[in-house]
Amino acid sequence: MPPSRSDLADFTYFLAIARHRSFRLAGLELGVSASALSHALKGLEGRLGVRLLNRTNRSVTLTAAGEELQAAITTPFEAIGAAVEALNRYRDGPSGRVRINVVVDAAPLLLAPVMPKFAEQYPDIEVEIAANNHMVDVIDGGFDAGIRYGGTVPEDMVAQRLSADLRWVVAASPAYLERHGEPQTPDDLQNHQCIGVRIGDGSIYRWDFEGPAGEFTVRVPSKITVDETRAMLSLGLAGMGVMYGLEPVFAPYVATGELRIVLQDWATFGPGYHAYYSSRRQLPTGLRLLIDLIRQMQPLGL
Structure with missing residues (x-):
């Protein structure tokens, strides 16, 4: 039996929870409350007839069924996301959502001078900026990219320089x-x-x-x-x-x-600031445009 529309939406929720191992963090990524995610997952588990997650007050872990489902649907859902992103070239103006994780000082020094112009040029692109000094796995965290000092960029990522040395x-x-x-x-x-x-x-x-x-x-x-x-x-x-x-x-x-x-x-x-992102995923249009604008405006040189 093919999945229903409710199943497809709930699969998206399930993948975000599986990445973060947290309803709260998944909700922040998706713009949905943790209680709404919990309700949706209970409904999905009820329709499938299996438990996907083990939930306690302190942790969220995948059951064996949950691990199997995550492995099976991650690649197809990434392909769907890439296909939707590719439609940007047919629109009058690019749209979509970009999530980036940045070292704290990069937010005021590198992004703040650029964001007003970016918002003016691309009003239909949403940008979420998470600023913290802890190294984050941007893929597991559901981010499209990270911004860090050049010497701290993970070796398995594609990196683009955004500033001169500091x-x-x-x-x-x-x-x-x-x-x-x-x-x-x-x-x-x-x-x-x-x-x-x-x-x-x-x-x-x-x-x-x-x-x-x-x-x-x-x-x-x-x-x-x-x-x-x-x-x-x-x-x-x-x-x-x-x-x-x-x-x-x-x-x-x-x-x-x-x-x-x-x-x-x-x-x-x-080393100056670098943007980094996975080589295994198509670069979202909004992220590419933001990187291009930073490199064009050069708030910290280049």
Whole structure:
């Protein structure tokens, strides 16, 4: 018996839940409430006569039947999605939905300058941006692409450069520097209050510098540690300590005199932002247009 229209819609829900192992995350991807997904899956399981998911308060796992169904229908549904996406070339204007996962600083530095023009040029394309510093499997997460620093892009992905290499610098407020003095070399940081940053893999970031003998890293003393840029900035602007980050992040505050760059001669460059996506899937039209516009406008150079 061929599947009903209800089955086809519920299969889409089932695949999203199977990818995320979470009703909440699947709902965010699909724009559907977790309770609606739960109701739809119960209906699907009832019509099929088998349990597809094991659900507890803390986890969602696939049953053997669920694993078999996921393996059987994933490729056909991806093919349907690619066929629908291909119809964009026949429309007056491209449409669709793009989901991207980006490292936090890329949202204001790279995407914010581009999105107003993108929205104006392509009003029928929806863009969902998930900003976090944890490495995410974009395929399992249901994303079309990710944006990360060049050196962190998974090797099995197609990557496109979106910016020039980025300069990493040390900054502090004038009030802090008046109280504690200005460090002259990276070794001087051992006598300063440094604001540590916990990066996506859970480690505390070591500060990178470049001197006469080449690049080197410094483990700085940190009584205060944060895991994202906004918290670091708020503390640094309040005079709580010395910060390490991307020069473009500090630039607006340097321009107003709220921050000062120090150890300029020791600053180093790191890989710029890259978009990455699976080579096994057709590139969605909206994603291709967004990448093209970023590369055209070059908010961080190229």
